[in-house]
Every structure is written in C-alpha cells, then in structure tokens.
Amino acid sequence: MIKVIITGSKGRMGQALVACAKNFRELEVTGQVDKGDDLGAVIDQGDVVIDFSAHTVTPEVAALCAGHGKALVIGTTGHTDTGRFDISKAVAKIPVVWASNFSTGVNTLFWLTRKAAEILGPAYDLEIVEMHHRLKRDAPSGTAKTLAEILADARKLQLDKAARHGRVGITGERTPGEIGIHSLRGGDVVGDHTVIFANAGERLELTHRASSRDTFANGALRAALWVVQQKPGLYSMQDVLGLK
Numbered sequence: 001m002i003k004v005i006i007t008g009s010k011g012r013m014g015q016a017l018v019a020c021a022k023n024f025r026e027l028e029v030t031g032q033v034d035k036g037d038d039l040g041a042v043i044d045q046g047d048v049v050i051d052f053s054a055h056t057v058t059p060e061v062a063a064l065c066a067g068h069g070k071a072l073v074i075g076t077t078g079h080t081d082t083g084r085f086d087i088s089k090a091v092a093k094i095p096v097v098w099a100s101n102f103s104t105g106v107n108t109l110f111w112l113t114r115k116a117a118e119i120l121g122p123a124y125d126l127e128i129v130e131m132h133h134r135l136k137r138d139a140p141s142g143t144a145k146t147l148a149e150i151l152a153d154a155r156k157l158q159l160d161k162a163a164r165h166g167r168v169g170i171t172g173e174r175t176p177g178e179i180g181i182h183s184l185r186g187g188d189v190v191g192d193h194t195v196i197f198a199n200a201g202e203r204l205e206l207t208h209r210a211s212s213r214d215t216f217a218n219g220a221l222r223a224a225l226w227v228v229q230q231k232p233g234l235y236s237m238q239d240v241l242g243l244k
C-alpha cells in the first residue's frame with residue numbers, strides 16, 4: 001500500500017484527487033493538507049506527496065519532501081524562474097514527477113505536436129490557443145507553455161524570442177519564427193488546448209478538451225504510484241506513460 005499526502009486538498013484539484021484515490025486499491029490517502037495546516041507535522045505518514053496547492057507554495061513543499069526523503073508529484077503551474085530554480089535545487093535527492101498536465105490525452109497531444117512539427121517543417125505557422133475557467137490565476141496555462149516549448153524545440157527556436165503572447169494594434173506581418181500563444185478565460189471550462197499548423201492552402205489543428213478534473217487527478221495518482229519506485233531524479237508524465 002502506497003501512502004499519499006495531498007497538499008491543496010480542499011481546492012478543485014485536491015478534492016478530485018481525494019475522490020479519485022478511492023478507486024486505486026494500491027494507495028491510501030494518509031494526509032490532507034491545505035492552507036493553515038502543517039505539512040511538516042504529517043509528512044512522515046506518507047511515501048509520496050502530491051502537490052496541487054499554488055506555485056508559491058511548491059518550493060517549500062519540495063524542500064520538506066527532500067528533507068524527509070519523500071517522493072513528490074508536482075501539479076502546480078505558473079512558477080517564476082526563481083521558483084523553478086528553487087524547486088529543482090530542493091528535489092535533487094528525491095524522485096519527482098513534474099508535469100504541467102497529467103491527462104493521458106494531453107500527453108498524447110504533446111507527442112503528436114512534436115511529430116506534426118517535425119513532419120510539416122518550417123513553412124507552417126504555429127499558433128497555440130488555450131481556454132480555461134474564469135478563476136484560473138496564471139496565463140498562459142502551464143500546458144500551453146509546454147506545447148510552446150515542444151514546438152520551439154522541434155523548430156530549433158529560442159522560445160523567449162519566438163513567443164508572441166496575443167496581438168494588438170499595428171503588429172506588422174507575421175514573421176516565420178513566431179509561436180503565437182493566446183489565452184481565453186471564461187465560465188467553468190476545465191481546459192481546452194489547440195495547436196494550429198497553418199500554411200498557404202491548408203491548416204492542421206490538434207485539439208484536446210478536458211471535461212472533468214478527474215482526468216488530471218487519475219494521472220497524478222498514477223504518477224504517484226510510479227514515482228515511489230524510481231531513483232532520485234526529475235521525471236515527466238511522458239516518462240510515467242512510457243511515451244519517450
């Protein structure tokens with residue numbers, strides 16, 4: 001039996017994790033931690049921590065896991081460069097799955113996006129459109145950022161130079177090296193992502209739509225079961241699913 005502690009347990013994702021964990025016979029939720037609770041007081045009751053709290057909280061969660069030798073699954077998004085650096089430093093000695101999106105469908109979208117970029121080549125203009133619920137705090141979504149990283153890598157572009165976040169005013173013609181990234185917000189949309197490959201005469205669109213947070217929760221729980229058996233290191237959901 002793998003013992004799991006969930007941080008951010010009262011949030012939208014936290015509640016989905018607690019509910020979905022009941023369907024996994026191999027694991028047991030031994031700790032639920034939210035704002036005001038002390039993770040340090042319960043961390044030794046778990047083998048692995050799943051963090052879906054907030055990007056500002058993840059560095060301290062990572063440091064505690066590293067200090068107590070606990071595996072970690074990171075689901076939070078919106079980290080600053082400093083936050084990412086702090087997390088990476090803290091987790092050097094434990095196994096960690098860090099993914100902007102835990103859904104199997106989205107991880108398949110990641111794989112397809114790389115393949116399509118490689119097959120279609122530089123003549124195709126690249127645009128990413130994402131939509132999320134009105135309460136989401138960060139933009140673009142972590143998933144859209146991962147998609148942009150995959151496209152930049154496949155095209156050998158430097159993402160900070162290639163990324164074009166929205167367009168307004170007299171922008172001039174589109175340049176071939178751009179990766180457009182656009183965030184829509186509204187209602188209760190769980191998460192939609194479309195990657196557009198556009199050339200003169202045709203357009204290919206790859207779209208994923210999540211309709212329930214259970215898809216992320218089930219993926220994160222699967223990652224928790226997998227990560228406890230790994231050597232220290234940083235892993236992605238592609239590693240968990242064997243898509244690499």
Ligand code: NAD
Binds near residue numbers: 007008011076
């Ligand atoms: P939410 O606001 O509904 O939940 C966050 C919870 O964290 C809240 O209950 C809040 O009280 C709690 N929290 C705040 N500070 C805390 C602390 N110091 N210790 C413990 N808990 C604390 O948000 P959400 O929609 O559940 O999303 C949470 C995070 O997960 C966001 O960063 C979101 O972007 C990300 N997310 C990732 C995926 C993925 O697949 N990787 C999917 C969905 C959401």
